[in-house]
Amino acid sequence: MLDNILSGFGAILAVGPILGIILGVVIGIIFGAIPGISAIMAIAIMLPMTFYVDPIIGITMLLAVYKAGIYGGSISAILINTPGAAASFLTAQDGHALTKAGKAGKALDMSLFASVSGEMLATLVLILVAAPISAISLQAGPIEKVFLLLFAFTVIGSMAGESIPRGLLSCCLGMLFAMVGMDSITGSSRFTFGVDELIGGFTFTPMLIGVLVMPEVINVIRRRKVPHHELAITRSANPTDNRISFREYKNVFRTILKSSGIGTFIGALPGLGSSTAAFIAYGEAKRTSKKPDQYGKGSVEGIAAAESANNAVCGSSMIPMLTLSIPGDDVAALLMGAFLIHGLTPGPMIFFEHTETIYAIFAGFLITDLFLLGIARSGFRFFVKMASLRRYYIFPCVTVFAFTGAFTAGQNMNDILVLIGFTVVGYGMRMVGLNPAVFIIGFILTPFLEQNLDQAFAIVGGEYHLFFASPFSWVFIALSAFFVYSSMRVKRKGSKAPAPAAEKPA
Amino acid sequence: MDRRKIDVVLSTLLIIAAVIILTNDNLAEGGAESDLGIMFLPRVVAGFIIIFAATIGIQSLNKLLKAAAPDSNEIIITNGFSGIFIYIGIFVAYWLAVPHLGFLVTTPFIMLAVAILLGGRNWIPIIIVSVITPVLIYYGSREFLRVYLPTWTL
Numbered sequence: 001m002l003d004n005i006l007s008g009f010g011a012i013l014a015v016g017p018i019l020g021i022i023l024g025v026v027i028g029i030i031f032g033a034i035p036g037i038s039a040i041m042a043i044a045i046m047l048p049m050t051f052y053v054d055p056i057i058g059i060t061m062l063l064a065v066y067k068a069g070i071y072g073g074s075i076s077a078i079l080i081n082t083p084g085a086a087a088s089f090l091t092a093q094d095g096h097a098l099t100k101a102g103k104a105g106k107a108l109d110m111s112l113f114a115s116v117s118g119e120m121l122a123t124l125v126l127i128l129v130a131a132p133i134s135a136i137s138l139q140a141g142p143i144e145k146v147f148l149l150l151f152a153f154t155v156i157g158s159m160a161g162e163s164i165p166r167g168l169l170s171c172c173l174g175m176l177f178a179m180v181g182m183d184s185i186t187g188s189s190r191f192t193f194g195v196d197e198l199i200g201g202f203t204f205t206p207m208l209i210g211v212l213v214m215p216e217v218i219n220v221i222r223r224r225k226v227p228h229h230e231l232a233i234t235r236s237a238n239p240t241d242n243r244i245s246f247r248e249y250k251n252v253f254r255t256i257l258k259s260s261g262i263g264t265f266i267g268a269l270p271g272l273g274s275s276t277a278a279f280i281a282y283g284e285a286k287r288t289s290k291k292p293d294q295y296g297k298g299s300v301e302g303i304a305a306a307e308s309a310n311n312a313v314c315g316s317s318m319i320p321m322l323t324l325s326i327p328g329d330d331v332a333a334l335l336m337g338a339f340l341i342h343g344l345t346p347g348p349m350i351f352f353e354h355t356e357t358i359y360a361i362f363a364g365f366l367i368t369d370l371f372l373l374g375i376a377r378s379g380f381r382f383f384v385k386m387a388s389l390r391r392y393y394i395f396p397c398v399t400v401f402a403f404t405g406a407f408t409a410g411q412n413m414n415d416i417l418v419l420i421g422f423t424v425v426g427y428g429m430r431m432v433g434l435n436p437a438v439f440i441i442g443f444i445l446t447p448f449l450e451q452n453l454d455q456a457f458a459i460v461g462g463e464y465h466l467f468f469a470s471p472f473s474w475v476f477i478a479l480s481a482f483f484v485y486s487s488m489r490v491k492r493k494g495s496k497a498p499a500p501a502a503e504k505p506a
Numbered sequence: 507m508d509r510r511k512i513d514v515v516l517s518t519l520l521i522i523a524a525v526i527i528l529t530n531d532n533l534a535e536g537g538a539e540s541d542l543g544i545m546f547l548p549r550v551v552a553g554f555i556i557i558f559a560a561t562i563g564i565q566s567l568n569k570l571l572k573a574a575a576p577d578s579n580e581i582i583i584t585n586g587f588s589g590i591f592i593y594i595g596i597f598v599a600y601w602l603a604v605p606h607l608g609f610l611v612t613t614p615f616i617m618l619a620v621a622i623l624l625g626g627r628n629w630i631p632i633i634i635v636s637v638i639t640p641v642l643i644y645y646g647s648r649e650f651l652r653v654y655l656p657t658w659t660l
Contacts, residue, residue, distance in 0.1 A: 168558050186537040192535075224586060397639055400616070413604070450547050
């Protein structure tokens with residue numbers, strides 16, 4: 001493994017990948033810091049631009065956008081109390097309290113150091129754990145894979161939706177849309193209704209941009225009369241209030257380590273995501289803190305806990321995707337699409353078929369943290385200025401990028417129609433409480449399910465009991481039932497307790 | 507707007523669509539035979555859609571019949587919806603115009619329209635951004651990505 005890691009560093013330390021990482025970090029921070037634009041939106045917009053470059057450059061650039069975008073969300077959370085995502089809600093509480101006290105520099109520094117620490121630790125876990133897990137999962141045949149995929153659908157659908165039926169319905173709808181077009185095994189065309197353009201199915205990129213990106217733009221359009229907030233860094237006359245000293249960092253290092261561990265563990269489980277990680281880590285840090293009363297009122301330790309946990313999810317959410325072909329959340333689903341577009345099929349075989357590429361991507365993932373630290377630290381003022389741009393400059397550009405991105409996928413105007421159609425579908429899904437990310441995961445995984453199901457049927461012939469002959473089958477059935485049951489319990493508990501403000505729809 | 511009413515209508519429509527998938531044999535055409543059967547998975551999924559849609563629809567209908575007060579997530583805020591329709595209209599116009607007028611000609615007008623919709627009134631910077639952005643994208647796509655965006659065909 002060490003040889004592979006070293007050769008990965010050799011491949012990534014070239015002009016192209018480094019430029020890609022720098023560009024990705026800059027774009028990620030800017031997009032993440034702009035209220036109303038999330039990391040996922042930035043990745044989806046950047047995705048078509050990576051089609052024509054080497055996968056090492058393209059994928060590392062997207063991963064840099066992801067990491068930097070998640071960190072960038074904390075800038076607007078700290079400066080104007082507007083969390084870009086629910087995961088930054090807790091950062092906003094403590095960070096904005098520090099901003100009001102003239103200590104924005106301290107909050108921003110802590111957020112950056114905690115984010116980078118959390119991401120680095122999770123990336124190291126990813127590098128060390130992914131290949132051994134993939135070696136185990138290689139033992140799985142088509143029957144086991146069918147149960148694994150059913151487990152993934154059940155867990156993601158039940159954990160990620162507003163309610164279990166809504167989450168699972170979102171997944172089923174994604175699966176149904178994936179079945180449109182010519183079947184790769186039999187050559188039959190399904191649900192095409194005589195329309196030739198549908199034989200190839202729905203093009204992935206326009207659909208992705210339509211379902212995940214454009215509803216965010218529409219949300220901004222709908223709330224266009226909400227006043228614009230200018231981002232500004234408040235400065236204290238006391239220089240120690242404008243930065244984090246090594247001693248302060250050392251004091252919270254235990255919290256960062258523990259929160260990163262929580263974030264890494266939660267991120268590796270499909271369907272939970274960064275908000276859950278941030279809330280659990282924050283709660284745990286508060287429980288064990290010497291000054292729990294300061295939490296929510298400007299606690300540096302609170303920022304460290306929330307940020308290190310939600311950023312640790314970045315690295316570990318790649319573990320199920322790269323080892324089992326299961327994207328754990330919406331960003332992982334998007335990245336899985338990016339891997340597929342670049343000819344890399346995420347799953348255990350990736351470590352054997354594309355060893356050099358995957359380890360180069362891992363090395364890039366690790367190096368990104370150093371660039372993020374350097375670029376963010378030296379360019380706070382620039383990023384704050386860029387993120388303060390008024391929305392009537394930003395969103396016309398986003399519209400054009402979405403159009404160009406959708407067109408670039410197949411150089412076909414019909415893809416723009418797909419984009420418009422799925423924009424309406426994506427926004428409609430959010431309105432009725434269906435989960436667009438689960439929809440996308442259902443869409444991506446269905447061809448794998450159908451292929452494995454077909455092979456499994458060929459293996460068992462008429463003896464259907466053989467489906468349940470493997471212990472893997474029973475393990476995954478038991479795990480699915482356990483996750484649905486625990487999800488029902490969590491949701492029942494959640495419905496009794498008042499929901500946090502950040503979880504409410506915008 | 508009460509989301510529960512939409513739930514009932516949407517669930518009904520989904521159940522009807524799922525029943526069509528379960529009962530209609532003409533939804534797939536051509537191709538070879540397989541062990542699985544081309545409509546096996548769609549029908550399994552359609553079955554699950556019926557179950558989940560019915561669960562959502564019945565829960566919402568029950569609440570409506572009991573005249574229970576809606577939860578915060580069961581109310582759809584419709585303020586600013588006119589802007590959404592205008593935006594979708596702009597996008598459709600963009601789609602229709604680009605094949606004829608070309609990307610470079612259409613895009614500045616579209617960007618200007620979206621900027622105005624978002625309340626932009628600083629004309630000079632908005633016009634500069636609306637002209638420079640498409641030019642950069644057009645030549646960037648052509649030179650670096652080898653993607654040729656549509657040009658004027660009239």
